[in-house]
Amino acid sequence: xxxxxxxxxxxxxxxxxxxxxxxxxxxxxxxxxxxxxxxxxxxxxxxxxxxxxxxxxxxxxxxxxxxxxxxxxxxxxxxxxxxxxxxxxxxxxxxxxxxxxxxxxxxxxxxxxxxxxxxxxxxxxxxxxxxxxxxxxxxxxxxxxxxxxxxxxxxxxxxxxxxxxxxxxxxxxxxxxxxxxxxxxxxxxxxxxxxxxxxxxxxxxxxxxxxxxxxxxxxxxxxxxxxxxxxxxxxxxxxxxxxxxxxxxxxxxxxxx
Amino acid sequence: xxxxxxxxxxxxxxxxxxxxxxxxxxxxxxxxxxxxxxxxxxxxxxxxxxxxxxxxxxxxxxxxx
Numbered sequence: 001x002x003x004x005x006x007x008x009x010x011x012x013x014x015x016x017x018x019x020x021x022x023x024x025x026x027x028x029x030x031x032x033x034x035x036x037x038x039x040x041x042x043x044x045x046x047x048x049x050x051x052x053x054x055x056x057x058x059x060x061x062x063x064x065x066x067x068x069x070x071x072x073x074x075x076x077x078x079x080x081x082x083x084x085x086x087x088x089x090x091x092x093x094x095x096x097x098x099x100x101x102x103x104x105x106x107x108x109x110x111x112x113x114x115x116x117x118x119x120x121x122x123x124x125x126x127x128x129x130x131x132x133x134x135x136x137x138x139x140x141x142x143x144x145x146x147x148x149x150x151x152x153x154x155x156x157x158x159x160x161x162x163x164x165x166x167x168x169x170x171x172x173x174x175x176x177x178x179x180x181x182x183x184x185x186x187x188x189x190x191x192x193x194x195x196x197x198x199x200x201x202x203x204x205x206x207x208x209x210x211x212x213x214x215x216x217x218x219x220x221x222x223x224x225x226x227x228x229x230x231x232x233x234x235x236x237x238x239x240x241x242x243x244x245x246x247x248x249x250x251x252x253x254x255x256x257x
Numbered sequence: 258x259x260x261x262x263x264x265x266x267x268x269x270x271x272x273x274x275x276x277x278x279x280x281x282x283x284x285x286x287x288x289x290x291x292x293x294x295x296x297x298x299x300x301x302x303x304x305x306x307x308x309x310x311x312x313x314x315x316x317x318x319x320x321x322x
Binding site: 016017018019020026039040041042043044045046048049050051052053055056059068069071077081084085086088089090156206207 | 263264281282283284285287288289291294295296298299314315316317318319320321322
């Protein structure tokens with residue numbers, strides 16, 4: 001059972017709600033994925049409240065935990081204010097903290113991230129920081145009050161999957177007791193299975209499902225991959241070896257000459 | 258007075274945040290507001306006096322990754 005900030009979650013897949021071809025497809029994809037947490041955002045309301053109201057009604061009908069984000073924020077001030085507003089409207093102290101530092105890669109501004117994480121943690125938020133695999137930054141985020149870390153495995157929406165296995169192994173190894181969620185960069189179910197096999201606690205993804213040819217089918221596939229990867233991890237996998245090892249018993253083999 | 262509302266300049270007659278939302282026909286418990294980059298809770302909107310040049314943000318839940 002995955003426990004994040006004291007909350008037990010049935011699924012190790014967290015799914016985004018953006019970019020689906022229709023609200024109905026989004027809802028069905030979320031259901032079929034088995035995800036128990038969905039990510040949401042806040043944006044300017046230009047239609048008297050109807051746009052946000054329709055979306056929020058749909059999300060509430062799914063009866064899942066909601067993780068609001070600070071997507072698009074480029075400064076500590078923007079992220080902190082957005083987090084406060086999210087807590088007000090979504091009624092949760094969970095916040096997926098994003099402080100973007102670089103436009104092309106959407107790489108987090110890790111200095112601003114640590115500062116915002118400290119401010120929000122002291123204000124009672126349960127901070128889920130979108131970060132890199134940098135070990136020192138991870139340590140600073142924990143010192144700032146984070147109890148969960150969300151390292152990327154590749155840039156948001158890139159679908160590249162785990163491109164730096166050394167870095168991923170290192171952060172997993174350095175923080176064995178901290179829930180680590182791979183957030184961003186996953187493109188295929190096999191990517192999700194791979195990082196789960198490495199011992200990561202969960203994955204968070206959006207684009208790979210929402211922009212698939214069949215988002216509902218892909219959501220199901222990711223759900224299975226996450227479960228398979230986790231079960232493989234806890235079951236103990238064989239290490240690769242250079243030499244062959246026969247799987248059929250050698251003893252008892254007949255000799256024909 | 259003249260306000261900047263969600264990035265657009267508007268001339269309005271409302272003088273509180275509550276009356277502004279009513280004047281602009283905004284409604285819904287899912288709305289969240291800020292004045293000059295500081296959040297204003299729903300319960301504080303009636304007492305939130307607006308002044309010329311204020312920057313108002315009116316936000317609501319949206320899709321997110």
